Amino acid sequence: MDLSYLDYLSTCGRTPLHRAGPLSKVLLAAAFVASAVLARDTRAGLAGASLGVVVILVAGIPARVAAGLLAYPAVFGWAFSAGDPWLGCLRAVTAAGGVIAVLGTTRFSDVHSIVAACMPRLLADSIYLTYRSFFILSDEVARVSRAVRLKGARDLRALGAAAAAALLRSVDISERLYMVLIMRGYDETVRPAPRETTLSPCDAWPVLLGAAALCVSLML
């Protein structure tokens, strides 16, 4: 999973999509998913998938990383399509392109601010802490995996024990995280970042790309 790299890109990228507001980008992702669902034949699928690739490149995600990220849904889209496997593959690339582009250009705190407005706060906070904890934990898991490899233990029991060791560290981390939240004035909710309600010229990019994706599915 290239979650760490996408998170890095979302904060350090300098493309027009990075400057666009989170709401317009969430709408972009929704438009690409709708486009994937609505694509009726290979021609519409191909146009949608091309836009999916374009939006990923506009988001500044390097082609090699983009290929890796899109290959996964493409393979499963081919395998699990009801009907033409190539249409399934193209639909998968269309939707994944839109969603990955949004994650690669939007800070997760901004995504959280949109998510928190649409669902119960406990649920939105759970998603936010899962995402943030992944980065805390991934270093720990890498350290434990290295230790297991160096000790030559490769059986499942060792793997389970290593997972448990990582889990024990996770529990410590979670308890520390809770204390940090309390010390920083946590009042039983993770406050979402203030949502931008005004549109900027940069919002034209996601709006146009989203509209184009919907148009190719509806008109082709």
Add this chain to the structure above:
Amino acid sequence: MTHLHIPDGSLPVGVASAGWAVAAVALAVSLWMLRARDARRNLALTGVTGALMLAAMSVPLGPLPVHLNLAVLAGVLLGPAMSVLCAFSVNVVLALVGHGGVTAVGLNTVLLAVQAAGGGAVFSLLRKRVAPATAAALSTAVAVTVSLGIGAWILGIGGSPATQAYSRGLAAGAAGRLWRIGVVAAPIALVGLVCESVAVGAAVALLDRVRPDLVGGSRGD
């Protein structure tokens, strides 16, 4: 295991919507169960457990095309209600990186929640009779088997009219050929099931020795 990596546009709208509806009901029931508890105190643990599940899912089991989920471990640690929230959070993050579509989040939440909440419930029943590690391994085997069954049903093996229509589509497509090599798929699923059971059993055994309060049900529902 039993996480459907189905991207957007592959599932019929009816099946995906039904998955979202069932997941919404499960989440509403979980939130209702948590209303009187100090659930936010366990929120940090929920986030970290979800992150551990994500980390486990990103490590393939050698050459086999399966990975661990550790969903039952989440059920043991968090209890049924909180583990459903954890399952949903994990699936949302996975969908954001293209591992399963946004439209499949509902179905995937149902599958993971069945493992987490169901496995956690079976564990709390068994742990009074057998050692925690054995209880964890057995509850994982039961929960993953049930979840696999639901996953197979969703994919159209003798399911509802909607999934039967999907099944006909699958049979005509590439996945139909994949299903016909079920002789290969079934043993892989079995190996994955054994791996998940052994790993969760070993994890719970260690936790029971080092932090018995975590597997003692103090955080359960």
